[in-house]
Amino acid sequence: MNAPQPEIAADTVVACRDVTKDFRQGNNVVRALRGVDLDIYAGQLTLLVGPSGCGKTTLLTVMVGMLRATTGTVEVLGEELSGMSQRRGADFRRRNIGFVFQQYNLLPSLTAAENAAVPLIVAGTARRTAVARGRKLLEEMGLGERSHAFPNELSGGQQQRVAIARGLVHEPRLIVCDEPTSALDAASGHMIMELLRNVALQSDRAVVVVTHDPRVFEFGDRIATMEDGKILRIEEQNVNLPEKS
Numbered sequence: 001m002n003a004p005q006p007e008i009a010a011d012t013v014v015a016c017r018d019v020t021k022d023f024r025q026g027n028n029v030v031r032a033l034r035g036v037d038l039d040i041y042a043g044q045l046t047l048l049v050g051p052s053g054c055g056k057t058t059l060l061t062v063m064v065g066m067l068r069a070t071t072g073t074v075e076v077l078g079e080e081l082s083g084m085s086q087r088r089g090a091d092f093r094r095r096n097i098g099f100v101f102q103q104y105n106l107l108p109s110l111t112a113a114e115n116a117a118v119p120l121i122v123a124g125t126a127r128r129t130a131v132a133r134g135r136k137l138l139e140e141m142g143l144g145e146r147s148h149a150f151p152n153e154l155s156g157g158q159q160q161r162v163a164i165a166r167g168l169v170h171e172p173r174l175i176v177c178d179e180p181t182s183a184l185d186a187a188s189g190h191m192i193m194e195l196l197r198n199v200a201l202q203s204d205r206a207v208v209v210v211t212h213d214p215r216v217f218e219f220g221d222r223i224a225t226m227e228d229g230k231i232l233r234i235e236e237q238n239v240n241l242p243e244k245s
Contacts, residue, residue, distance in 0.1 A: 011041050011042045011043070012039050012040070012041060012042075012075075013040050013041065013042050013076065013077060013173060013174050013205075013206040014038070014039065014040035014063055014074070014075070014076050014174065014206070014208070015038075015039050015040075015073075015074070015075040016036050016037060016038045016039070016059075016062075016063065016072065016073075016074050017037055017072055017073045017074075018035050018036070018037060018071065018072040018073075019033055019035070019036040019037075019038075019059070019062060019069045019071070019072035019073070019074060020033050020034060020035060020036075020069065020070045020071045020072055021033040021055075021058055021059075021062055021067065021069055021070050021229075022070045031229060032055050032058045032229050033055050033058055033059055033062065033069070033070075033229045033230075034055075034228065034229040034230045035072070035230065036055075036059060036072070036229070036230065036231055037231065038059075038224060038231055038234075040063075040174070040206050040208055041206060041222075042173075042203060042204055042205060042206050043200065043201065043202065043203045043204075043205070043206070044200055044206060044207070044221040044222060045196060045197050045200035045207045045208075045209065045219060045220055045221050045222075046206070046207070046208050046209070046220065046221065046222045046223075046224060047208075047209050047210075047211055047216070047217065047219075047220035047222070047223045047224065048060065048208065048209070048210045048211070048224050048226060049210075049211060049212060049217070049223055049224070049225050049226070050212070050225055050226035050227055050232075051212070051227065052212065054226040054227050054228060054229065055226055055228070055229040055230075056210045056212075056226055057178055057210055058229075059226070060176055060178060060208065060210050062074060063076070063176065063208070064076070064093060064097050064099075064174070064176055065081040065084065065089045065092070065093060066093075068081070068082055069082065076092075076096070076097075076174065077096055077173055077174070079092065094119065094122065094123060094170075095123075095170070095172070096172050096173050096174060097172050097173075097174045097175070097176065098119075098166075098167030098168055098170070098172040098174070098175040098176070099167055099175075099176055099177075100160075100163050100164050100167045100175065100176070100177040100178070100180050100196075101163065101177075101178055101180075102178055102179040102180065102182055102183060103183070104151070104156075104159045104160060104162070104163045105163065106151040106159055106162060106163060106166075107151075108150065108151050108152060109150075110150070110151075111147065111148050111149060111150060112134075112138055112143060112146055112147050112148070112149050112150075112151070112154065112158075112162045113131050113134040113135040113138060113147040113148065114131055114134065115134070115151070115162050115163075115166055116133075116134030116135075116137055116138055116162055116165035116166045116169055117130035117131045117133060117134035117166075117169060118166055119166060119167075119169055119170045120133060120134070120169055120170055123170065130169075133169055134147075134165060134166075134169055135147045137165045137168060137169055138161070138162065138165050141161050141164070141165060141195065142161075143158060143161055143162065143165075146158060155188070156183055156184050156185075156188060157184055157185075157187075157188030157191060157192065160180060160181075160184065160188070160192050161191075161192070161195065163180075164180075164192070164195060164196070164199075168199065172205075173204060173205055173206070174205070174206050174207075174208070175196070175199060175200075175205065175206070175207045175208070176207075176208045176209075176210075177196065177207065177208065177209040177210065178210045179210060179211055179212070179213075180192055180193075180196070180209060180211075181193060181211065181213050181215070181216055182211070182212075182213055186215060189213065189215060189216060190215070190216075193209075193216045193219040194219070196209065196219070197219045200221070218237075220237065221236065221237070222234055222235065222236050222237075223235045223237065
């Protein structure tokens with residue numbers, strides 16, 4: 001008989017229940033995730049931490065539906081990802097999820113404002129309107145004077161701020177970040193995490209950051225530590241925590 005699963009609270013943006021993920025390597029099967037239970041709450045910044053190869057990035061990728069769990073369920077904003085077609089899943093991510101990557105992935109031929117506007121342009125927003133929104137967001141991030149610069153004219157910290165603006169421009173409910181500070185110096189990394197923390201303070205939005213950088217642990221409301229594909233423990237450390245009934 002299966003054990004009862006934890007209830008899903010109203011402020012839960014992501015709910016993972018008994019999630020496993022297998023990868024086939026030749027004749028062998030490697031289990032990257034081993035029965036993960038994890039909730040991500042609105043109004044919080046959650047850190048996924050642990051050694052290289054422990055399953056952090058795999059969990060993040062399953063969490064947003066880019067990989068499907070082998071077993072278990074993943075709900076995002078009340079939607080069960082495994083029941084979505086590939087097309088519907090892509091549309092769901094485009095509308096509801098923002099992505100921030102370690103390598104920035106900015107298009108070199110576009111200005112900072114144009115790079116920030118890409119999700120809106122892809123979604124069909126008129127280019128001028130989208131770029132204006134991207135420029136406004138960069139101004140809010142202190143990059144207004146650099147909105148016409150190309151990526152190779154920006155520092156690493158500035159490029160990462162443009163990448164965050166791109167992840168926020170379509171106002172997603174969930175923002176996921178894979179090692180956003182690992183290529184940055186301490187001061188730039190601190191600034192990026194302060195920015196992500198401020199984003200997470202919005203009551204209808206959740207931020208998840210995969211990191212192995214202990215310098216940023218202080219910014220997390222919750223720290224989920226992983227090892228060998230499992231959640232070892234979850235620590236709550238900041239005051240920005242929802243009340244549980």
